Amino acid sequence: MNSADLGRRVGVPSTALFTDQYELTMVQAALKAGTADRRSVFEAFTRRLPEGRRYGVVAGIGRVLDAVENFHFDDEMLAFLRDQNVVDGPTLDYLADYRFSGDIWGYPEGEVYFPGSPILRVEGSFAECVLLETVILSILNHDSAIAAAASRMSAAAGGRGLIEMGARRTHELSAVASARAAYIGGFDTTSDLAAGFRYNIPTVGTSAHAFTLLHDSERDAFRAQVDSLGRDTTLLVDTYDVTAAVRTAVEVAGPELGAVRIDSGDLLLVAHRVRQQLDELGATGTKIVVTSDLDEYAIASLAAAPVDAYGVGTQLVTGSGHPTCSMVYKLVARAASADPADELRPVAKKSMGAKSSKGGRKWAARRLDEDGVAEAEVIGTGPVPAELAGRQLLVELVRGGEVVAREPLDAARERHIAAREGLPMSAMQLSRGEPVLPTEYV
Amino acid sequence: MNSADLGRRVGVPSTALFTDQYELTMVQAALKAGTADRRSVFEAFTRRLPEGRRYGVVAGIGRVLDAVENFHFDDEMLAFLRDQNVVDGPTLDYLADYRFSGDIWGYPEGEVYFPGSPILRVEGSFAECVLLETVILSILNHDSAIAAAASRMSAAAGGRGLIEMGARRTHELSAVASARAAYIGGFDTTSDLAAGFRYNIPTVGTSAHAFTLLHDSERDAFRAQVDSLGRDTTLLVDTYDVTAAVRTAVEVAGPELGAVRIDSGDLLLVAHRVRQQLDELGATGTKIVVTSDLDEYAIASLAAAPVDAYGVGTQLVTGSGHPTCSMVYKLVARAASADPADELRPVAKKSMGAKSSKGGRKWAARRLDEDGVAEAEVIGTGPVPAELAGRQLLVELVRGGEVVAREPLDAARERHIAAREGLPMSAMQLSRGEPVLPTEYV
Incomplete structure (x- = not known):
């Protein structure tokens, strides 16, 4: 057994x-x-x-x-x-x-x-x-x-949150083992439900671009998500225009909004802009999660950016080159x-x-x-x-x-x-x- | 189901x-x-x-x-x-x-x-x-x-045999899926028994260096293998000295020896020498299998070498860089x-x-x-x-x-x-x- x-x-x-x-x-x-x-x-x-x-x-x-x-x-x-x-x-x-x-x-x-x-x-x-x-x-x-790749990433992240989200980039059972190894190497959470089920690793996840596209407007999508998942959810703000989306997100969820996620673009630049915008809107406690093709070098390069957590997929589950x-x-x-x-x-x-x-x-x-x-x-x-x-x-x-x-x-x-x-x-x-x-x- | x-x-x-x-x-x-x-x-x-x-x-x-x-x-x-x-x-x-x-x-x-x-x-x-x-x-x-890596390797092999043997280099279930994908991409056989069991892919395999080291001499090991697996088995000839091993292999199995496998060294050079030696010993039908860190480029570079089959592991199951x-x-x-x-x-x-x-x-x-x-x-x-x-x-x-x-x-x-x-x-x-x-x- x-x-x-x-x-x-x-x-x-x-x-x-x-x-x-x-x-x-x-x-x-x-x-x-x-x-x-x-x-x-x-x-x-x-x-x-x-x-x-x-x-x-x-x-x-x-x-x-x-x-x-x-x-x-x-x-x-x-x-x-x-x-x-x-x-x-x-x-x-x-x-x-x-x-x-x-x-x-x-x-x-x-x-x-x-x-x-x-x-x-x-x-x-x-x-x-x-x-x-x-x-x-x-x-x-x-x-x-x-685990070796995860360890380098966790060293680079310097205590900021690390989310393993590479399940879709590797064999479905390799993904479960990867989430387990990533946790050992210093990651905090995983998107992979099977890894939560088998190994009690904390799981996270809220929404993808498809959810925004399903609805008749970005505002409708954000409202649907906040209605169901609460104000402390993470809203994905790069389906259309980031600045407009951040404004809408705070209008819909209020300054208690949990986090926004940015999944494309120049993350360093965008994170700074979004942080400034969130602060101006009074959402000073709203976190910023970034998730686009990150590896340990990209994580390190964002050390000075106002980023609260990194989601890492491909480069983690492929051992960052090894x-x-x-x-x-x-x-x-x-x-x-x-x-x-x-x-x-x-x-x-x-x-x-x-x-x-x-x-x-x-x-x-x-x-x-x-x-x-x-x-x-x-x-x-x-x-x-x-x-x-x-x-x-x-x-x-x-x-x-x-x-x-x-x-x-x-x-x-x-x-x-x-x-x-x-x-x-x-x-x-x-x-x-x-x-x-x-x-x-x- | x-x-x-x-x-x-x-x-x-x-x-x-x-x-x-x-x-x-x-x-x-x-x-x-x-x-x-x-x-x-x-x-x-x-x-x-x-x-x-x-x-x-x-x-x-x-x-x-x-x-x-x-x-x-x-x-x-x-x-x-x-x-x-x-x-x-x-x-x-x-x-x-x-x-x-x-x-x-x-x-x-x-x-x-x-x-x-x-x-x-x-x-x-x-x-x-x-x-x-x-x-x-x-x-x-x-x-x-x-499958993409397998396809490139099979194109490079130009009709020579291709054995998938990467199970140990990837997650154990990823390995089974890899053997399946490699077969689609043009490989002929796999070492992975689970791939044979699940997908009816032909499986192959004879012995590793450990088998030679287990015995008191290389001759004892070859004799044990031939006694059990027959003269048409593949003997691994690079545990100690290749030239001595090839001589012993043909002495033990006779010129009906199925194949010899070379797993280290300069494969181009060694394959030529081994072919010449086998021919001189009358083992003109004995095949040569090479299996050391091959990828599509190494396979292509051996096109002019007297090689009958390639065993590919790491580079196949890791997508040859992708x-x-x-x-x-x-x-x-x-x-x-x-x-x-x-x-x-x-x-x-x-x-x-x-x-x-x-x-x-x-x-x-x-x-x-x-x-x-x-x-x-x-x-x-x-x-x-x-x-x-x-x-x-x-x-x-x-x-x-x-x-x-x-x-x-x-x-x-x-x-x-x-x-x-x-x-x-x-x-x-x-x-x-x-x-x-x-x-x-x-």
């Missing part, structure tokens, strides 16, 4: 087919060779941050836990795999009984990460761990990309058998170019300087140095197949704020640069 | 909450104002193609039809909307009874489109049409973006009442900048030159000129709330090939340019 991160319990179908076929064929070949049960350690990490980014944001951990819990093959799926000759009979039998029974440790949700950070460490038999690869990467690559992370899931150590006494041996691909990886089961810790500011991401495979023991980053998420680390979404959101504040100031620069912390291997 | 495009019938939860809150608050205000039942026409279209692209590809129509069929509010959803005070009692009553009862026409799936093409035309009451906005745009914006289209859903005409005799009046936003739109209920036709090659996308609101009557692009999809245009996915795939072949040759240029057809309004 899926807990949707302690939000509303939503019946989720099995996640077992969100899987690349080769995971199953590897299980088949390993079962036949007698190697499927070799004790194994897989790790999810990135070799680099997206070009120019200073830090990454871990998001999707709660969804990964849901996915692991819901990873099981029902009869219809098994029939499909049999009919399509994806795998043989013994493998179908193995899959029919499949439940992940291993251990998972990882960076908690909202934490920041750097190149090489072992974001998730999955331990168990080779077969049970390899099957989870695709769905784990789907979730982490998507959700972390959105719609996916480059997380990979690699076998880093394995034993020669299922025997717990058998030693884990580090393994690593050693081929051409940038795709090689570091073997060994890893820990990670963030070292602080004397002022308490983070100065390095330290990663090792041996014993943890005593001075770093209290700064370790991986936490236990799944023990013997049981999820042990559910938390409310607000915990991840607060953790992200704290983690970002613990970084050097230059982390908040929007300009392109190197990762703000070096990764050190010990 | 969801038909998943005539593929496997998959129980899909209601799509009604994949919706921005403002769609519901607009319905509330319009119900109170007595305008909710005004006969209305909404259209989905783009104002522009992504920068430099020569044509767009319509994808997601089958999924839109599923979404419209499954758009209904169940008790739990209604309770959520009531508890969160999203809308008032009369609106909840309206939503409880909601089923789309109007008409939808649109470009059939796989067709190409241009700026202004009325890709979908939704007609009914204001309330019933406006509620569908968000989910329709989510689907069309996502799926069309992926992960979303910019489709919008606009009220273009409405009557003053629900009376069918009441005249439909064109409406349009007339504000600043590029966001204005053209009012009126539109038809579209593709005009051909004397050689039968497309020369213009013609869009109008009046009578269709006789010479274009047989070239109209919109087809009936939903009549009185009933879906009337289900088709197998292969029909969309074949339609796309035909539509692309009907365009001027320059459509196939990968270089940046203007839309290959001008849009003419008559």
Whole structure:
């Protein structure tokens, strides 16, 4: 049963087919060779941050836990795999009984990460761990990309309101996950009702241009909206002429009007004019919301404008130029058998170019300087140095197949704020640069 | 009930909450104002193609039809909307009874489109049409973006095999829709089992580096794979040393080895060397599959290399730089009442900048030159000129709330090939340019 991160319990179908076929064929070949049960350690990490980014944001951990819990093959799926000759009979039998029974440790949700950070460490038999690869990467690559963009936007917004409204710009379920990741990254609300339903994220929304066009005049439309939604609603003022619309809006709603929304034009210029006009009309408490093709740079450029809240769509749900992370899931150590006494041996691909990886089961810790500011991401495979023991980053998420680390979404959101504040100031620069912390291997 | 495009019938939860809150608050205000039942026409279209692209590809129509069929509010959803005070009692009553009862026409799936093409035309009451906005745009914006990238890649591949393998790089359900859109755009197979399950897309996959690392030697791994999957499997040869691996692969599988896969390095150089080595070893029928960070440009640059198939991940599922289209859903005409005799009046936003739109209920036709090659996308609101009557692009999809245009996915795939072949040759240029057809309004 899926807990949707302690939000509303939503019946989720099995996640077992969100899987690349080769995971199953590897299980088949390993079962036949007698190697499927070799004790194994897989790790999810990135070799680099997206070009120019200073830090990454871990998001999707709660969804990964849901996915692991819901990873099981029902009869219809098994029939499909049999009919399509994806795998043989013994493998179908193995899959029919499949439940992940291993251990998972990882960076908690909202934490920041750097190149090489072992974001998730999955331990168990080779077969049970390899099957989870695709769905784990789907979730982490998507959700972390959105959270990273959200974090930059929330840094740029400097405490002003941030509304996630990108549902229409991405796959309908990607949209729900995006709203969740955006909330972790610092957004306040979402337009997406499914995100409110599943994750208890506050939802907002009032009207679009179509509502104005439906009515015989802008005044009729504003009156209809205020009659129904109250004076503290947000009226959209750029369907025809902004100045005329603001005047009409205050005439209809009075100076108690909640907010006006501007969705086109030169937002800096228009926001100043509208603020002046609202003030002259006595609507000094009426807020200004802007919502046109914003990204972190546009938000920053409006810092001096009288804007109260930003609505962000496309650029948020597409990761502001980086719609996916480059997380990979690699076998880093394995034993020669299922025997717990058998030693884990580090393994690593050693081929051409940038795709090689570091073997060994890893820990990670963030070292602080004397002022308490983070100065390095330290990663090792041996014993943890005593001075770093209290700064370790991986936490236990799944023990013997049981999820042990559910938390409310607000915990991840607060953790992200704290983690970002613990970084050097230059982390908040929007300009392109190197990762703000070096990764050190010990 | 969801038909998943005539593929496997998959129980899909209601799509009604994949919706921005403002769609519901607009319905509330319009119900109170007595305008909710005004006969209305909404259209989905783009104002522009992504920068430099020569044509767009319509994808997601089958999924839109599923979404419209499954758009209904169940008790739990209604309770959520009531508890969160999203809308008032009369609106909840309206939503409880909601089923789309109007008409939808649109470009059939796989067709190409241009700026202004009325890709979908939704007609009914204001309330019933406006509620569908968000989910329709989510689907069309996502799926069309992926199909457009797939189409460029398939043009670049010139008939060589194309494998979709991006599941791990995008949201797990976005991945399924991506595999579907990629198939429409010309891909042959997918690694995503859920895409095979839901849409009958052929699935493929054999092994990853982890499988080699699991075993005590590369030879052991290859032998395990060949023992289980047969000699015609694909062996991954770049875990350690490619030349040694190819030699081992042919020793283990014999010259009947199906294929080798190369996932790193300078693919052009390595493919030539591997082909030569395979031929020298007598494995002249063994194919070469390459799979490392490919996009349409990399595929084109390998045209002269001895490559048999390309596996594409990240760049496909992120739309090769354009992960979303910019489709919008606009009220273009409405009557003053629900009376069918009441005249439909064109409406349009007339504000600043590029966001204005053209009012009126539109038809579209593709005009051909004397050689039968497309020369213009013609869009109008009046009578269709006789010479274009047989070239109209919109087809009936939903009549009185009933879906009337289900088709197998292969029909969309074949339609796309035909539509692309009907365009001027320059459509196939990968270089940046203007839309290959001008849009003419008559």
